[in-house]
Amino acid sequence: MTTTTDVRRSLPAVDALLAHPALQQAQSRHGKRLIRRAVRQTLDKERACLARDAGNSRLPTAAPETAMTIDALAEKSLARLSQLARPHGRAVFNLTGTVIHTNLGRSTLAETAIEAMTQAARHPMALEYDLESGGRGDRDRLVEELLCELTGAEAATVVNNNAGAVLLALGALGAGREAVISRGELIEIGGAFRMPDIMQAAGCRLHEVGATNRTHARDFEAAMNEATGLIVKAHTSNYAITGFTKSVPEPVLAEIAHDHDVPFMVDLGSGALTDLAAFGLPYEAQPRDAIAAGADVVTFSGDKLLGGPQAGIIVGKRELVANIKRHPLKRALRLDKLTLTALEATLRLYRDSDTPQREIPTLALLTRSEASIAETGERLLAATQALLDGMEVTLEPCMSQLGSGSLPVDRLPSRALVWRPLSENRRARAPLLKRLEGAFRQLPRPVIGRLRDGALHLDLRCLAGAEEEAAFIDQLAILKECFAREGG
Template identity: 65%
Template sequence: MMESTTMSEDLRRRLPAVNTLLGHSLLAGDRGDVGDRVLTRAVRETLTAWRARLGTEGAALPDEATLIAEVRAAVGRQRCRRARPVFNLTGTVIHTNLGRSPLGERAIEAVVDAARHPVALEYALETGGRGDRDNLVEELLIELTGAEAATVVNNNAAAVLLALTALGAGREAIISRGEMIEIGGAFRMPDVMTAAGCRLVEVGATNRTHARDFRGALSEQSGLIVKAHTSNYHVEGFTASVPETELAAIAHGHGIPFMIDLGSGALTDFRALGLPHEVRPSEAIAAGADLVTFSGDKLLGGPQAGIVVGRRELISRLKQHPLKRALRCDKLILAALEATLSVYRDSEAPARELPTLAMLTRAERDIVTQAERLLPALGRAVAGIAECAVRACRSQLGSGSLPVDRLDSAALVLTSPSGRELGRLERALRQLPRPVIGRVHDGALWLDLRCLASADDEQVFVDQLEFLPDAWQAAT
């Protein structure tokens, strides 16, 4: 044991010093490209890793070429952004873990301009005095929803929290038991109500709630009636719910507000796009809702934001609440949201300009044609590793939107003799220059092509397949 330890220490001492490796002629060009700090960090990382390896039995001292190669690999890892673009071939179009909705070109240009220059964020150009950052998007939201006023915070959970806190703190919030939703990240409506200082009053049953349940729950302590759109699940069978118009009448008859949380939010008629119906904020406002909350990303196709539209007096109360400042959006989000909302106002075909709508409305025949076009290239890349075929599949919208509805699509399906090889192939695809994210289902790896919508992305996908064999070797 002592002899083994002595040998390891001897090997470690024979590793070059940090400064020696830094001064190697083969790394001179790298220093010029990345600078001393990055290169020094990479050298130290490499030597530290080798000191650990040389403590294991049978380890041998690395040669010069190996050290140089590993330093360069460490440089590459340091310079690689963690927020990397990936190919979303999971079959979930609006994928929360992959950033939800990509922005349209108008929004991208607006973000770049806002990032590069000072902007009139809270500055009124007409008067030269301080302005309200909500003014960047409020008129657009009023026009698109029919509401009297609007405000924006950093996501829809924040919008719900702000509305409940400003209107219901210390009072009762009445909601159907069948709408006590939980969304991703264990965000639960009861918990939000508690955090907002509301006293939760559940009425009705899980599957059936009636108008009499709401009327019976009203008291002097009632602060508002809340309806939550069950966007991430669906109950069928023996069910009943109270129409929004009737809930509004019940609330207004008692002198309290009626609030609807739509969740995903949609600003265009999905039926006209050949998609299942999704309730729009304008419909909720027309039904008598005093406040409506919804997301700026997801089905709307913009940046992550929480939007509240409704009565002017209530929106004013939200804006004046201290929580509003803590939840407000920055100039990049507002610039992207303004540009996205402008598409809905100005374009006769928003689906042509907003990537999320474009992906949702892709024709199945186009996806099948693309799959058949890509099959030979992928087949060559996985030759000897897996079999590849084109199969029909069904995509889902994702992020809690229209949970039971599916879109006909096509996938490149990879199969191999063992599950271990399939897992290794999945890891290899994730190690490509632009990682490919699919899904394992029914003993196969499915690459749903619905979201591989642009010709440029398709070319990148094909070009990087040449690296797949090496990624396979590395994916132990």
């Protein structure tokens, strides 16, 4: 008669595995709680695998050497520990060719903004405390004066993002009434944010006028009635209508709105605080322009062309901004102290710095010269050629884009490292490229590129500075291992 035993019982107990020297050594860095969790998950996975392989929970008698050794289990536990300890919000190399990439966190912050956030995180601060009077203050005061100075507005307030700014402004100014807007400006941005939907959520009734490609002043005049609450103009920042087109200039819309005693609101979406054309970039509408044209309220983002933290900025007439700040949603959408201090530091660079295009990282990347990118490319080409068997690497011209709905048809000349499989078998190239792309994403600091035209393109515009370049090169030694693992 054959005796059976459950081989899973040959797996060590949790405490026995925790006593392994390698795991004991890891405790000084990670602590017992996380290591115990990694060990438990490793053993649970091994038990499940043994049961699955046998087809049931009872396995034939096995010699001890057939079970996984405690050294191997410790190694697997350390690998699991590494996964558990790795944060989800990891720094990456953005080599996609999109500078302001929504999925990669949009703008990176200036050093002064980072330092301001650090101080705000480390110490109590006068957030809603008036140091002069000793009474309660308004957190908007951290940035309101700066925003008014930079835009020419009478007052300002800030919320968590521009979608929130639009929602709040519409709700405060037009709830229960009609919001008149050109049919060609009923925008949709990422995440299914649609202007008609946000108007409905704000309690406004959409009144669209004109045609998709052409809207005239007379269309707005004909739409005005006793139910009109405001006129809205939305900057079409993430698409362009070309050809037989016409739109109504902001000064004309302001005049129509004011003749009928309703506010004129402009949603700029991106919104730049400086003349980008002065730095050799395409011109982008500024809040100051809209205010000068007669807009009563202007909304724009903090983390796009402005190059600051995520924020929705509202500037305009003092009375209207005060109404917006009294809306019940204002508190729900307000900024925290870290974001406010980062925004204040960024705005101070625009006001005080002689070279904001160098100190604000987003502007520095957008204005980076093609020659500088090419020099980086030549150095990286020497480090990557012949790195992986079966892969050819070349340095080629490419065009970067600004991203996040900013200047959608404009491109910036750049250089890319282009990886192509050498295989003559066309059907084998696509899997090789997917392996390569996956290997780059598995690096300690993942590298995010773009698969296009049978190759992996790594646009080097956002790989700027000796420190970043060295960090990229240091990881190349790991790429072979990741590439092999992706194939296994």
